[in-house]
Amino acid sequence: MENFNISKDGFYGDFGGAFIPEMLHPNIEELQKNYIKISESSEFIKEFNQLLKDYVGRPTPLYFAKRLSKKFNTKIYLKREDLCHTGAHKINNTIGQILLAKKLGKKRIIAETGAGQHGVATATVCALMGVECIIYMGEIDITRQAPNVARMKMLGAKVRPAKSGSKTLKDATNEAIRDWISNPIDTHYIIGSVVGPHPYPDMVARYQSVIGYETKKQLIKVEKTEKPTHVIACVGGGSNAAGLFYPFLNDKDVKIICVEAAGKGVNTGESAATSILGTEGIIHGSKTLLMQTNDGQITEPYSISAGLDYPGIGPMHANLFRTKRGEFVSIDDNDAMKWGLLLSQMEGIIPAIETAHAFAVLEKMKFSKSDIVIFNCSGRGDKDLDTYINYFKL
Amino acid sequence: MNRINQTFQNKKDILSIYFTAGFPKLDDTLKIIRELDNSNVDMIEIGLPFSDPLADGPTIQKSSEKALKNGMTTDLLFNQLRGLRSITDIPIVVMGYFNPILQYGFDKFCINCKKSGIDGLIIPDLPVDIYKKSYKSKVENYGLNMMFLITPQTSNDRIHVIDEISKGFIYMVSSFGVTGARDNFDEYQIEYFERIKEMKLSNPLLIGFGISNDKTFKSACENSNGAIIGSAYIQHLKNYGVSKTNDFIEKIKF
Numbered sequence: 001m002e003n004f005n006i007s008k009d010g011f012y013g014d015f016g017g018a019f020i021p022e023m024l025h026p027n028i029e030e031l032q033k034n035y036i037k038i039s040e041s042s043e044f045i046k047e048f049n050q051l052l053k054d055y056v057g058r059p060t061p062l063y064f065a066k067r068l069s070k071k072f073n074t075k076i077y078l079k080r081e082d083l084c085h086t087g088a089h090k091i092n093n094t095i096g097q098i099l100l101a102k103k104l105g106k107k108r109i110i111a112e113t114g115a116g117q118h119g120v121a122t123a124t125v126c127a128l129m130g131v132e133c134i135i136y137m138g139e140i141d142i143t144r145q146a147p148n149v150a151r152m153k154m155l156g157a158k159v160r161p162a163k164s165g166s167k168t169l170k171d172a173t174n175e176a177i178r179d180w181i182s183n184p185i186d187t188h189y190i191i192g193s194v195v196g197p198h199p200y201p202d203m204v205a206r207y208q209s210v211i212g213y214e215t216k217k218q219l220i221k222v223e224k225t226e227k228p229t230h231v232i233a234c235v236g237g238g239s240n241a242a243g244l245f246y247p248f249l250n251d252k253d254v255k256i257i258c259v260e261a262a263g264k265g266v267n268t269g270e271s272a273a274t275s276i277l278g279t280e281g282i283i284h285g286s287k288t289l290l291m292q293t294n295d296g297q298i299t300e301p302y303s304i305s306a307g308l309d310y311p312g313i314g315p316m317h318a319n320l321f322r323t324k325r326g327e328f329v330s331i332d333d334n335d336a337m338k339w340g341l342l343l344s345q346m347e348g349i350i351p352a353i354e355t356a357h358a359f360a361v362l363e364k365m366k367f368s369k370s371d372i373v374i375f376n377c378s379g380r381g382d383k384d385l386d387t388y389i390n391y392f393k394l
Numbered sequence: 395m396n397r398i399n400q401t402f403q404n405k406k407d408i409l410s411i412y413f414t415a416g417f418p419k420l421d422d423t424l425k426i427i428r429e430l431d432n433s434n435v436d437m438i439e440i441g442l443p444f445s446d447p448l449a450d451g452p453t454i455q456k457s458s459e460k461a462l463k464n465g466m467t468t469d470l471l472f473n474q475l476r477g478l479r480s481i482t483d484i485p486i487v488v489m490g491y492f493n494p495i496l497q498y499g500f501d502k503f504c505i506n507c508k509k510s511g512i513d514g515l516i517i518p519d520l521p522v523d524i525y526k527k528s529y530k531s532k533v534e535n536y537g538l539n540m541m542f543l544i545t546p547q548t549s550n551d552r553i554h555v556i557d558e559i560s561k562g563f564i565y566m567v568s569s570f571g572v573t574g575a576r577d578n579f580d581e582y583q584i585e586y587f588e589r590i591k592e593m594k595l596s597n598p599l600l601i602g603f604g605i606s607n608d609k610t611f612k613s614a615c616e617n618s619n620g621a622i623i624g625s626a627y628i629q630h631l632k633n634y635g636v637s638k639t640n641d642f643i644e645k646i647k648f
Contacts, residue, residue, distance in 0.1 A: 019492055021449040021518040022543040023567060025552070164455050165445060177448050182571040184547050282493040282519065283446070295467045296497030297445040 010198030015315035018197035062218035088379030096207030101188035114169030115306035116148025118192030123157035193237025194314035197285030208243025240378035261303035272301035305353035352379035397485035408620025410437035416466025429639035442490030451574030514539030575606035587617035
């Protein structure tokens with residue numbers, strides 16, 4: 001059977017690996033040697049599950065979207081990650097990594113953040129565990145995402161501006177990596193998506209896989225099958241998608257659909273549709289598809305949703321794209337915004353703009369009546385209210 | 395024999411200077427090399443600018459940003475280097491991150507390095523194991539040296555592996571941290587230098603990161619075959635321009 005999960009040496013097909021400077025080798029090697037052993041220990045599993053239940057509020061519902069299903073004449077389920085504590089799936093991963101960091105004896109946590117969701121989720125678990133927390137955030141994002149900056153500060157984190165390059169997510173990631181190079185012994189770096197050097201893509205996917213495994217369990221109760229026909233999620237770096245897809249990766253009966261942000265349109269020069277616009281290369285220590293110039297300089301993507309404008313995708317997704325195991329669809333700003341409103345008014349759920357992108361495939365693809373279509377409703381729209389207000393003149 | 399090996403055979407207290415190609419001005423590359431050669435530095439490292447230089451501190455980051463803004467590309471650098479060997483005989487190393495080299499084409503990159511008279515490569519984010527598996531034979535076939543980094547955190551076992559695979563010298567990162575000028579070495583660093591010295595590696599050692607003045611250069615030379623200065627020289631270039639290179643080097647060499 002073809003394997004779409006990670007190989008022993010840390011690759012998904014041609015993609016992945018750990019292309020890191022020697023300065024990071026001890027940190028990465030420590031993680032590579034320990035992450036599975038720790039994550040699979042009964043003590044870890046017990047603590048992880050307990051926190052997911054009591055603190056995050058899991059299991060999140062698998063909600064049958066009645067009106068939407070009727071409109072599109074198919075069966076549509078929403079995996080309600082928007083109901084997680086802090087408002088998105090991001091916290092599943094930060095809970096996992098903070099527990100891992102504690103087992104590794106780390107005293108200091110660093111993280112990067114773009115829109116601020118992962119920063120908030122990291123600051124939250126650091127407060128929970130009483131650990132020092134430093135969040136790197138692009139200088140431009142700090143002004144664009146003021147409420148999340150305030151949240152992180154309230155939670156006790158220090159927010160440090162990334163002032164280099166384009167002053168956004170990729171530069172915040174660079175700064176976090178530089179911090180880690182400078183503090184290799186006491187610090188753990190909590191990466192927020194399925195990107196970065198091996199083992200991060202797999203580690204984050206494992207901590208997020210609770211989304212997919214819960215879905216299976218919940219589906220059997222309502223549909224008498226563990227298998228949906230389609231699993232659909234938005235992809236920036238790709239962590240919510242990886243979490244939902246994880247148990248279905250090698251089951252080809254389940255169609256995998258990745259929704260990317262087309263921004264102002266794939267060919268406008270202001271887009272984040274990495275699978276179409278990207279080429280093979282190395283970003284943040286991982287071989288994957290990324291947006292770059294012919295000369296190998298990494299370029300800045302654009303999307304109305306700050307959570308989707310990462311210039312790469314995780315190596316798992318790059319492999320899903322190359323092998324055609326996953327179908328990739330790109331949705332532009334206007335369609336995403338339209339669906340933000342539609343989901344609000346048809347199901348009473350105001351989604352994050354990232355999440356809204358995923359739903360827009362309902363108008364781009366045909367589904368049959370008997371299909372079981374699972375959407376990862378990855379985050380709620382509170383953080384995007386300003387963007388919604390400005391767009392719809394609310 | 396490769397110029398790098400020759401230099402280590404014939405000289406001690408090697409001073410190697412790093413600069414970013416395309417900084418401060420796009421066409422400064424050969425001018426800087428000429429100045430450095432005239433100032434009697436022993437080796438030069440040309441940095442190929444990259445949009446996301448993970449291992450570099452603010453000084454080199456900013457110089458890379460400026461160089462890219464000025465219009466530096468890999469092709470242009472090789473064009474500029476056409477006259478290289480008519481102006482200098484000292485060893486020249488190219489330091490670049492892996493992604494731009496991959497996009498250029500690894501083989502083409504090596505061929506053009508060789509044609510230009512480049513003696514060796516430093517690719518900080520090309521890990522030893524992947525190099526060994528996929529690139530080592532190519533690099534060696536083109537007659538180029540490949541240098542790797544070690545840090546205070548690198549285990550002795552791994553240092554031996556790196557020593558075996560490196561050709562030319564080992565780049566000994568002086569401390570935890572990214573590139574950038576620092577004023578002196580602490581006890582912990584000296585202890586690390588001594589530990590490595592006692593390992594009696596087959597490659598010579600150059601200490602880099604944090605070397606900025608005569609004091610740190612001298613201390614590096616006491617503990618290794620010499621040192622690499624980058625950020626401090628970039629800062630000097632920025633403040634005083636290419637033509638004042640000798641003032642900077644004079645103060646460092648003893």
